[in-house]
Amino acid sequence: MIRILLAEDDDVMREYLARALTGAGYHVTSVDRGTAAVPYIDSGTFDLLLSDIVMPEMDGIELAQHTARVAPHTQVMFITGFAAVSLRAEENVPQAKLLSKPFHLKDLVREVDSLFADTGQSHQQ
Numbered sequence: 001m002i003r004i005l006l007a008e009d010d011d012v013m014r015e016y017l018a019r020a021l022t023g024a025g026y027h028v029t030s031v032d033r034g035t036a037a038v039p040y041i042d043s044g045t046f047d048l049l050l051s052d053i054v055m056p057e058m059d060g061i062e063l064a065q066h067t068a069r070v071a072p073h074t075q076v077m078f079i080t081g082f083a084a085v086s087l088r089a090e091e092n093v094p095q096a097k098l099l100s101k102p103f104h105l106k107d108l109v110r111e112v113d114s115l116f117a118d119t120g121q122s123h124q125q
Helices: 011-023 032-043 060-070 083-092 105-116
Strands: 005-006 027-031 047-053 075-080 099-100
Touching: 005 011, 005 075, 011 027, 011 032, 011 047, 011 083, 011 105, 027 032, 027 075, 032 047, 032 083, 047 105, 075 105
Parallel strands: 005 027, 005 047, 047 075, 075 099
Antiparallel strands: none
């Protein structure tokens, strides 16, 4: 089963995203800030880091750069509502996918599905 680490500081958005991805058959672990995600990333057990970019303590870009160092097999997808931040993310983590808010949950699931479509990994139990 594909394991997703969701880092999102907005409680409502985090719950909303986690519920949608779990309903689509993914195993989701969620945290409320980048620093809380670090121990999970260090475990090396996640297939995808889905992260907001603007978060307290450690932003999504710093978290993605840490992920690239310690768990290079983990894919990264950013979610953000800030256009200027999107440009910074593309410059600093060019291999990451980017999904701009607002988006529909089915668009999120479709994007995540597409990341794993060619890998043979299954998100169904």
